[in-house]
Amino acid sequence: MVFNSFQFFLIFLPAVVIMNRVLCTRGRITARKWFFLISSLVFYSVSSVETLPILLGSLFMNWYIAGRIQSSDIGPLRQRWLKLGITLNVVLLVVFKYSHFLADNIGGLLGWHPSLPAFVLPLGISFFTIQQIMYLVDCAEEMIAPAPLLEHATFISFFPYITAGPIVRGGSILPQLDSIEQSSEKQLATGLMIFIIGLFKKVALADQSFGRFADEGFSAAASLGLAEGWLTGASYTFQLYFDFSGYSDMALGIGLMLGLSLPENFNSPYKALSIIDFWKRWHITLSNFITTYLYTPMARSVRPLTFGKAMLVTILAMAIAGIWHGAAWTFLIFGLLHGLAIVINHYWRKTKVKLPWPIAWSLTFIVVIVGFVMFRADGWPQAYAVLSSMLGTHGIDYHGVFEQGGLRYLILLAGAAVAFGAPNSNELARNFNPSWRWCVFSCASLLLSMLMLSTGGTSGAIYRGF
């Protein structure tokens, strides 16, 4: 079940919101946690019941290890439990997400081709693994006390963020599960508004507009002209932003409707004037994880930490972050590219030369587009084809890959205006006050999204031609 489906937002979500309000009004804290847990497991099972045992296994494992960590004193024993916990989480992730990739590549080098079972990628495993690693570290450092099984399971499997983030911390979610403060009407209205904005971004902008352009462009990767290459790269760049930030908005909106505040995940990333700035605005909860739980421990273990070594650690951390996105070389290259760009960014800062903002912004955005072409490509050949077309190697003329080129530029411009000019949904949420204008805007966006979602396409050649 995805957020942008009728069964979710017309049936599942209203039912959960109403039930939550009933439980809150009656002050039933424990019942509410059970209710959250059960609805989250239902949500998970509708999409991926076959991998539910893996989620449950991971929950039990981490709950148990967190307990062992707490009961052993600060010292080597606790460190050993922590290391064991992190290792098991990473192993679980590697087995289910990367075993085929590793077997193909290492096996290819050694001339050894094991036949592995065809694992189904467990839904949300990338997210619940990271969340629980952070949780174990926080427990070991006594930032938080390990939660009982019910709270632990609810916190990890909670449906607003299990499939696509934001990546949340135990310290911010667990206390909220224990507070039963009724969410105010204002909160409910704000949540609804943010959810609708997210839905519109996901359905109307990402899926129905930019996604289509990007699909067409990438499927014709070898025959793109200069302008079409950039159009393709930019379309995907906007698609990814509207898709991902839309989904995060929906998650935040759902959280608000249930009286929970979830961390912001995007802050107008395409307004960034440097790559370092970009990563402070793009997928913020992942950036925080990379900085705090990947980069910092690696950097701390290097003494003395010179500038050069810090840069190496940065590249390593970004490479890991890249491959976290998926088991393919293209994701690794994506991470390395951004790591390298951050390093250049740091060196540039040392020169204290400030670029005029249009140049700074353009350079940043070009790196972002190039990175996302790598991110989207189904392999190096496709990435190379699109990237080289952006350099004009397939000709600088228009090849007619897109029908109605003019319209696309207009839509692209409109999307760009939203991403660059408009306040983002978090800013809107902070200043939100129900008004007629907002009401009309929300209703129109909701109805338009619903219309686009319910359109059963029919191609031109019905009863005519093959």
Place this chain on the structure above:
Amino acid sequence: MNEILDRLQPIFREVLENDDLVITEMSSAKNIENWDSLAHINLVSVIEQEFKIRFALGELETLNNVGDMIELMKKKMKR
């Protein structure tokens, strides 16, 4: 309080490579140039050595202003 701030002052000047820097409790990563993620790690490492304390990973990201930093250090040094 001021004692900690006084001891922090030279550390900040050295790590951030700015001999004229004057920090107050209101100073933060936002209003001090060069206080970026890299400098942050270095600051923390030096402070940990100097004060014989250790910050948790989860604490580091909340430490980007001097006031909070001193509060947390006071707590740690009492233990």
Place this chain on the structure above:
Amino acid sequence: MSSSRFIRYIIGAALLGVVAAWSVNYIIDPFGVFGTRFFPEYGFPQERYMKIEYLKKHPDYNTFLIGGSRPGVIKTEVVDRYFPGAKTYNLSLLDGIPSEFEKYTEWLVKNMPDLSHVILELDWPVGYEHDPKNAQLNELHPDISGRSRNDFLLDFLAKINFRALGEAISNNTGGLNQMEYDFTKGYWSRPLRDKQIDTNCDVYKASEELFSDGKKARKKLDTALLSETLAAIARIKSLLDKKKVKLTLFLSPFNKHQLDAIELSDYEQFVTQLVKITDFYNFMYYNKITMNDCNYYEASHFRPYIGDLVVRSLAEHPNRDSDLHRYFSRETLVPELEFIKANFFSERSSG
């Protein structure tokens, strides 16, 4: 504006949207699945569903035409006339593919007690791919797909299909694609198109862009698709043999524009393997029917009177010579292939 009013309005708008969409679909019923018939014409009738619904209530047919949309114009009365004792239903399916023919044959075997004869039409196997955009039309009857009936109908209630709605509106307001579709017999025609063609065929040919569309570059035969096709036909054949049901197989009279798109070597491969499964009637070559565009609505669909000729050829073979079809069996394969090669060479070079 108060928050609670804001929330109420949004919930109201969502409900209103749902109710509006559902009522439009229910009342206009562009696919015909609800059977409301507020309006006389369909947009795109959902044959896979409507035909089975009809047959469930009328299980007394013994002869069935199965195939893609091309044999959809074949009149069952004509079949009944040429095949004594036949009570025929036309179970042609738009975009039909062999795996579906197999499923529908299985359903017939189970549910039609008098079943004695299946006439199966085959297309050229490169065409056997469903366009995902036509998913609603290609959805099988719930009894056959195993889906729940409510789930199936809910899909048609909730999904807004602008093309189908538009076609329904156009057909109800005199659009030329208007179909005469009789679900008690299963066949269709386009009377307004027929009239248009008969009035002045040359003008029609020039105006119908799909005739020139057919001249696309030759599409290579997909061998995986071919073996799937042949496997499905073989299973249909053995099922019908077991139930002592007669199978008549024929290849559609392809319009010359579509014939032009076939590689001769692919053609040979296809018929050579097909004949190993069963004998068949082959209308798929250049002749006076297929080379005259006036016999077609567009490059794909021959007109109903050609359907009459096809049925007559099937019924009277071999007593009456036909210059429309060739009979392929293991014994005649070699000379027939020679004939096809010569036919393709002479007609393609002259055309």
